[in-house]
Amino acid sequence: MKILIEKEISAEVFMLMMEIGKATVRKDIISVVKLASENGGEVSPEILCQELLNDRPENVGRTILNRCCDERLMEWTDDGKSTRLTRDGEASAETGILYQAMRDIYEIVYFDKGLIPCLVGCKGTGQSEFSQKSSFKEYEVNSDIKNKLTQEISFTLPETKEFIKVFSIERKGVRSVIGKKIKVSYILSDEGHNELRLSGDVKGQYSDLEYSFHEGFKSILKSLGRNKDWDSKNGYLKVSFTDLTSDKERRNFIQDISEKKVVEDYFCEEALDKVTLKEVPVFPRTLEDAREWFVWLLKNEINDYLEEDQYQEYSEKIRQRFGRFAEDLEAPASKDLAEIIKRESAGKFPDKYWYLVAPGDLRRVAVKGRKITEVW
Numbered sequence: 306m307k308i309l310i311e312k313e314i315s316a317e318v319f320m321l322m323m324e325i326g327k328a329t330v331r332k333d334i335i336s337v338v339k340l341a342s343e344n345g346g347e348v349s350p351e352i353l354c355q356e357l358l359n360d361r362p363e364n365v366g367r368t369i370l371n372r373c374c375d376e377r378l379m380e381w382t383d384d385g386k387s388t389r390l391t392r393d394g395e396a397s398a399e400t401g402i403l404y405q406a407m408r409d410i411y412e413i414v415y416f417d418k419g420l421i422p423c424l425v426g427c428k429g430t431g432q433s434e435f436s437q438k439s440s441f442k443e444y445e446v447n448s449d450i451k452n453k454l455t456q457e458i459s460f461t462l463p464e465t466k467e468f469i470k471v472f473s474i475e476r477k478g479v480r481s482v483i484g485k486k487i488k489v490s491y492i493l494s495d496e497g498h499n500e501l502r503l504s505g506d507v508k509g510q511y512s513d514l515e516y517s518f519h520e521g522f523k524s525i526l527k528s529l530g531r532n533k534d535w536d537s538k539n540g541y542l543k544v545s546f547t548d549l550t551s552d553k554e555r556r557n558f559i560q561d562i563s564e565k566k567v568v569e570d571y572f573c574e575e576a577l578d579k580v581t582l583k584e585v586p587v588f589p590r591t592l593e594d595a596r597e598w599f600v601w602l603l604k605n606e607i608n609d610y611l612e613e614d615q616y617q618e619y620s621e622k623i624r625q626r627f628g629r630f631a632e633d634l635e636a637p638a639s640k641d642l643a644e645i646i647k648r649e650s651a652g653k654f655p656d657k658y659w660y661l662v663a664p665g666d667l668r669r670v671a672v673k674g675r676k677i678t679e680v681w
Contacts, residue, residue, distance in 0.1 A: 306494070306495045306518075306522070306582065306583060306584055306585055306586070307492060307493065307494050307495070307582075307583040307584065308491075308492070308493040308518065308521055308522060308525065308580070308581075308582060308583075309490070309491070309492055309579075309580070309581040309582075309583060310420070310489070310490070310491040310492075310493075310572060310577055310579075310580055311488070311489070311490055311491075311577070311578050311579040311580075312420065312488075312489045312573065312575075312577050312578045312579075313486060313487070313488050313489070313505070313578060314416055314418070314420070314421075314486075314487050314489060314575075315416075315484040315485070315486060315487075316414045316415060316416040316425055316484055316485045316487055316506075316507070317414070317415045317416065317480065317481070317484055318412065318413070318414055318415070318480070318481035318483070318484060318485055319412070319413050319415060319444065319446075319478055319479065319480050319481070320410055320411070320412050320413075320430065320435055320436055320441060320478055320479045320480075320481075321410070321411060321413060321446060321474055321475065321478035322408075322409075322410050322411075322474070322475040322477075322478065323408070323409070323410075323411050323413075323471055323472075323473065323474045323475070324406055324407070324408045324471075324472040324473045325404075325406070325407060325409075325411065325427065325469050325470065325471050325472060326377075326403075326404025326405055326406050326407070326469060326470040326472060327404065327405055327407060327467060327468070327469050328402045328403070328404055328459070328467065328468035328469065329402070329403055329404075329405045330401070330402070330403070331403045331405075334372070334373060334376065334378070334397075334403055335397060335398070335401050335402075335403060336357060337353065337357065337369060337370070337373055337379075338373065338378050338379065338390060338394045338397050338398040339398045340352075340353065340356055340357060341379065341388070341389070341390050341394070341398070342390060342395065342398035342399075346389050346390045346395070347382070347387050347388065347389045347390075348370070348379075348387060348388060349366075349386055349387035349388075350363040350364075350365075350366030350367040350370060350387075351363055351366065352387075353366035353369065353370065354366040370388045373388065373394070374388065375406075376403065376404075376405065376406065377391055377393050377394075377404075377406070377472065378390065378391060378393055378394035378397055378403070379391060379394050393458075393470070396458055396459075402468065404459065404468075404469070404470040406472060407429070409429040409430065409431065409432075410429075410430045410431075410432045410433070410434075410435060411427050411428060411429055411430065412426070412427075412428050412430055413426060413427045413428075414426030414427075414485055414487075414506075414507055415450065415454075416487075417449075417450070417453055418573055418574040418575050419572055419573040419574050419575075420489060420491065420572050420573040421489060421501065421503070421511070421514075422457075422460055422461070422511075422514075423453050423454065423457075424454060424457075424460040424462075424469075424471070425462075425463065425487065425503070425507050426462060426463075426464065426485075426507055427460070427462060427469055435478065435479045436479065438481075440481045440482055440483050441479040441480065441481050441482075442479060442480055442481075442482060443477070443479055443480075444477075444478050444479050444480035445476060445477060445478075446474055446475070446476055446477070446478055450474075451474050454471045454474060455471050455472070455473065455474065457470070457471070458470065461511060461513070462509070463503050463507065463508070463509025463510055463511055464507060464508055464509040465509075466509075485505070485506035485507055486505050486506050487503050487504070487505045487506055487507045488503070488504045488505045489501065489502075489503060490502045490503075490504070491516075491572075493516060493518045493521060494518065495518050495519070495522075497518070499512065499513075499514055499516065499518075500512055501514055516571075516572065520571055521571050521572060522582070523535075523571075524569045524570060524571035524572070525567065525569055525571075525580055525582065526542075527569070528567055528568055528569035528570075529562070529564060529567070531562075534590070536588070539588070539628075540586055541558075541585075541586040541587055541588040542560070542585050542586065542587050542588070543587075543588055543589070543590040544560060544587045544588070544589070544590055544594070545589075545590050545591075545594050546589065546594040546597040546598045546601070548560070548587075549587070552605065554587070555598065555601055555602065555605075556602070556605070556606070558586060558587055558588065558626070559584045559585060559586060559587060560584075560585050560587045561581060561582065561583050561584065561585070562581065562582040562585060563579065563580070563581040563582075564579070564580055564581075565578065565579050566578065566579075567579070567580040588628070589627065589630060592630055592633055595627050595630035595633075595634060596634060598627070599623065599624065599627060599634050599636075600637070600642075600645070602623045602626075603619075603620055603623060603636060603637075603642055604642065604645065604646055604649075604657065605657075606619075606623065607619070607657045607660045607661065608660075609660060610659075610660050610663055610664050611639065611660055611661060611664060612664045613639065613664075616639045616661070617636075620636035621636075623636075624636065639661045639662075640661070640662070642661060643658050643661040643662045646658045646661070
């Protein structure tokens with residue numbers, strides 16, 4: 306199964322004085338935080354010199370640890386004798402990535418209503434003062450925005466694929482009265498492959514978002530009023546036969562469900578423009594639906610001539626597809642099914658009619674021929 310989500314969002318644009326870290330590889334510093342991680346989260350200048358610096362003087366180890374503190378990876382203990390890992394340091398020890406700090410006025414693209422990470426774009430301006438563009442107005446950064454930007458471990462920028470972390474934001478900035486229009490297209494698979502694409506004013510894609518297919522599927526079914534139709538034990542949606550609109554759905558026991566303006570509470574705080582559930586397993590809601598579906602398959606799955614015993618095998622194979630309803634389904638006689646096919650073809654004789662009738666006719670002709678031969 307797949308979930309396809311479409312939504313056009315209007316993201317806010319700010320220019321803020323920030324200190325951010327851009328992901329970089331620094332094997333020398335990473336080796337220090339990994340050493341601390343292996344030693345319970347702490348390391349002293351003495352231990353550092355013994356383990357990594359070939360017993361160089363302790364002041365060399367202290368200088369390196371000060372650099373790690375400057376990069377927010379470590380902090381000195383109260384007694385000043387050793388350093389311990391910060392949250393950022395623990396992350397760097399685990400991932401091998403250092404976020405190197407840079408201070409600038411950044412133009413950021415921000416959306417905090419769910420579906421995508423709140424920081425969509427972040428571009429340094431190299432300016433020392435805020436832009437005087439007519440579209441930008443003075444703005445005081447509220448605590449909600451500040452917390453959402455600084456509490457995340459890192460953000461992936463979809464256009465540049467850069468990994469960044471926001472360390473600090475000054476209180477004063479400017480905000481554009483003109484937002485950015487972004488079209489979001491999100492595909493989630495029950496096999497675990499998720500992909501989100503952005504187009505419009507911001508382009509790019511994500512492939513590592515942590516939305517759960519199963520939680521999203523349940524949320525969407527509930528919003529569509531179909532959650533009671535879902536049989537979680539057997540993994541199918543109960544449907545009426547008339548709900549199925551294509552031969553593919555009836556043959557394969559699957560259905561595509563598409564709805565516009567879906568309001569649900571898992572992916573987004575705002576209404577989604579369109580949601581499509583692809584290839585949802587389906588099953589008859591009632592015995593009457595199963596009977597109608599069963600006869601439809603008997604009529605439409607015939608692709609060759611069937612002797613009576615072959616017809617019995619054919620109908621039994623189809624009957625078994627209906628699980629708990631199977632024992633209550635009875636196939637019509639082949640000649641009766643042929644008459645149904647003819648009647649639904651406005652009196653014409655399609656191939657499927659002859660697949661059922663011709664073997665019997667030929668058998669009767671053969672028997673009659675033998676009797677004539679016996680008389681002579």
